[in-house]
Amino acid sequence: MATQAHRRRVTTVVLAVAAVWAGQGGAVAATAVENLPPRQPVVADLRTGFKPCGVGEARAYVGDPPVLRAVLYDPEEDNRPGEFSGVKGEFEIRWRDADGVEQRLTEVTSQVGSGGTVQWRLPSDIPANTVVSWRVRADDGRAVSPWSSDGSGAPCEFVRDDANPALPVVSSPEYPEDVFWSDGVGTYGSFTFDSPSDDVVAYRYYFGGGPVGTVETTTLGGPVTIRYVPQTSGTQVLQVEAFDRAGRSSSPVSYTFHVRAGRVPTGQWKLADAPGSGTAAAGTGPAARAGSGVTFGAAAPPGTGLTSAARLDGTGHGFLTPGSSVVDTAKTFAVGAWVRPGRTDRDMTVVSQDADADTAGTPAFSLASRTGATGPAWTFAFGGARVSGGTPEAGEWTYVLGQYDTETGTARLYVNGEETGTEQAATATPSTGALQIGRARGNTGYRDRWQGEVADVRTYDRLVVPGEVTELARRVPEPRGHWSLESESDGASPELYDGAPLRLSPGATLHRGPDPSCIPDLDPGCPVVRYPLVGDGDLELDGAGGHAATDEPVVDTGDSFTVGVVVRLPEVDGDGDREGEGQGDGERPMTVLSQGGPHGDAFKLRYVPSVYRWQLVVSASDAPGAEETVVSQVRSVDEVQRLAVVHDDATDRITLYVDGISAPDATATVRSLWTSTGGLQVGRARTADGWGEYLHGVVDEVHAFAGALRADDIPALGHGTEPCLC
Structure with missing residues (x-):
């Protein structure tokens, strides 16, 4: 005798057998299967708008009444060949009104196939700034599934936000608003964005002429700070919008600041001194002593505005040095020069700086022409990085510049105004040694001596931005x-x-x-x-x-x-002849x-x-x-x-x-x-x-x-x- 416990969902199979014998035999079987209820909707398949289902702190915030979406499944056993096994969605939403009375709305969707998505676009009068809870279940016309919130499931919640965030407030210590003038092209500044609204999650910003970006807050309603390096001098405008967790945005706010030209080089030697001179005059920084292997008065690179260059003979006497450190290698710096190699079959240094005494055998940095398995290449080496690119050619003028950026921790190389090679991670290494033009310090003294012409050597304590590099390398036709x-x-x-x-x-x-x-x-x-x-x-x-x-x-x-x-x-004309x-x-x-x-x-x-x-x-x-x-x-x-x-x-x-x-x-x-x-x-x-x-x-x-x-x-x-x- 069957008990109530046994009378749950039972599948009854009735088998009818008929045998017909005429020298051969056969059997025919027929089955009948009872309908199975649809599956319980899975929370992971539910969406409030395009946001995942969440509750409490994970609930969705939306700017408009959302479209609720759910994926519904009917058991495979119900999907007989040649038959359509469809399911409808039954949605239910709940909230409490201003008097604390629970309100409820339901909606039954049209039928979809198993694995299909049903949706309900909520009416426009859904209350704002109120927690709304919703759930869904599937109905195949003969049975319904459990609600998505039943058992191990969970309800979904959302809040409709009908207010845009307040205008953000922008500030910068390096580039204050409407102050004439602030330093400067190639120098980073901090820009902080904040908003009086406590639900802001991101800011979108646009510097006139670029860049454009979006930055997220680390805490709800908290401020964010970005770093930016101006690429050009003059008046610049930054526009910022605040976005709240509902995706609503504030109106853009404009922040105007004024940028000076980049700081002048910390050291500059045009090397256009009179023939026979033993010293190279400096545009900025200390004068550089010239070895006896240096000859002034060589032809300058045409189209540059330079009047002459220095020729170094590649011997132990072919060098120039101010005798002191010019570059602070613990910070952002750049070094560049016009060069014309007389040969390319050996390593030759354009500019380097001696490392401190406890760093033997390697200069603090070097800008050089180096040989390799694939031939000669321009190279900038610093802080464990070596960036190479471009091909030196004997007798050909080239502008080379290397720089290190402390903000990104990378070294870059530019050849004839274009970035070449691949930027590499470098570690800032302080040095107090003397700057060297035409040689680099090794284990047993100076080596890799330059043979050829050099002109307009410059060092900077800032970034030289791409536009400036292009101009430095420009030869006016x-x-x-x-x-x-x-x-x-x-x-x-x-x-x-x-x-x-x-x-x-x-x-x-x-x-x-x-x-x-x-x-x-x-x-x-x-x-x-x-x-x-x-x-x-x-x-x-x-x-x-x-x-x-x-x-x-x-x-x-x-x-x-x-x-x-x-x-x-x-x-x-039509015969192929010209007019x-x-x-x-x-x-x-x-x-x-x-x-x-x-x-x-x-x-x-x-x-x-x-x-x-x-x-x-x-x-x-x-x-x-x-x-x-x-x-x-x-x-x-x-x-x-x-x-x-x-x-x-x-x-x-x-x-x-x-x-x-x-x-x-x-x-x-x-x-x-x-x-x-x-x-x-x-x-x-x-x-x-x-x-x-x-x-x-x-x-x-x-x-x-x-x-x-x-x-x-x-x-x-x-x-x-x-x-x-x-």
Whole structure:
């Protein structure tokens, strides 16, 4: 006899068997399964809005009436093939009103499949600043699950916050608000954010021009402090918003402060002293004694504004030292210089500082050229870190700078204005030894002596921010030629400032614009004359031999240079012939500018009609069949285009610009571009058969510079004026 205890959930199986015998036998079975209740919703599957279920201190805070969400499951046994086993959600919320009376709302959702999510968007009149509790259960139409709060479950709670936090208060001891002026670019300052609201959990801040960030409080309603290093001088504005735990934000508050320029170097030696001098004068800091292996009066890096440099002979007498410590290596510092190595096959030190006596064999820091398994590299070593990058080249000027940041505990290296290598963790190590230029102390004396030129050595007691590094490494390009192509004398078009003229060949014709006193619309006898590309004239080339050229090289292709030109190509008709040409060669490449030697071009800028692209071609040497590097950009729909080529020898990059823009694939790495000996060519290039690739089109405004123009300067080319080389 079954008891009540046995009459719980029982699964009854009825088996009917029928046998039919006809030489063979078989059996058929049928089963019937009783419905099982849905599973109890799991607390981990519940969400208040998008916040997890929590109670007490872990309850959710929301800014608006939330959407309650739950995942519901029906037992797998109920999910028969071909049948839909759905479940509904039954939500219940409770709270107490101002009189302490419990209020309750319920909602039954539509049906979803097992494992589906049900949700209830609460009404807009849910009370604010009141603890609301909720739970949910599943209903399959025949049975219901336990509530999510039953047994080992738990209720969910939330509070709707209908008030934004108060405006935050911003303060900074280093950069107080509206005080003229505060120190300074490259120097960290603390900025503290606080709010009168006691439920603030985070602040979002934005410094004009960057950075942008969010910082969380460590305690509810507590203040936070961030560290910031100004990147530029002048008036700066910081905006801060406070966020409470409900996600509501305050209005932004603006904090204005004024930043001085960065502190001057603690030591600076331009090394532009008179030949024969035994001392290097200091712009700041103590003068530096020069060893007898130092010769003043060497050529300075061009485009830097420096007048001369010092040459160190690499011997034991080739050094300079002020005889005292200049850098406090226990704090943030930076050291940089212009250098031109005479060799790269051994370790050579640019600048170092002697370590204290108990740290034998290693300088406190060193900025150097070092050899390695992969070749020479620039290196900054300090506090157990060694950052390496960039490749020293004998006879090439380079700006190198290393710095240590106590805030981040890292060492960085910059080569020619760009950060290189990977910043590394370093440990600040105090030192009181003397600064050394051109050598580093080892176990048995000084070693790693510099052979080559050095100029403008500087040390700082602050960070040198990226913008400053870029300017320190900047070499202002020098004009080498500007041909406006508006006049001709003795078969040549003069350079604007009495430089080398462009000599015109047959097939190269200077075109003048219309006579302003003869207007065809007013006088039918006046001829219709096209306007020049720029200014009062341009150069027409016939594509059959017409070109213009200088007698000597205009730019040193082995160093940094920039050339620019304005060009118009004729239209192509349906037979592939160019406008006014009729030569059937509409698919052949046509060179606009080139400069090379007897056998090839160091570079050539050409148009390839078959692919509708401008190409910049660089050859590896002045030899027939030399390997070529090609970058290109698509020709735009504009009839007139402004082209430029920029070779930056400091970064070993050459770039093609079309209408002031460089495409991502229009830059190539070119190591040691060879120095051309031939003149600048307008409208032709060297080919396997001699001169060829003649241009059929119109050119104007040819520019040439020694040095690499910045990307921001390129759009100014080709408008009849000079770019501002600031």
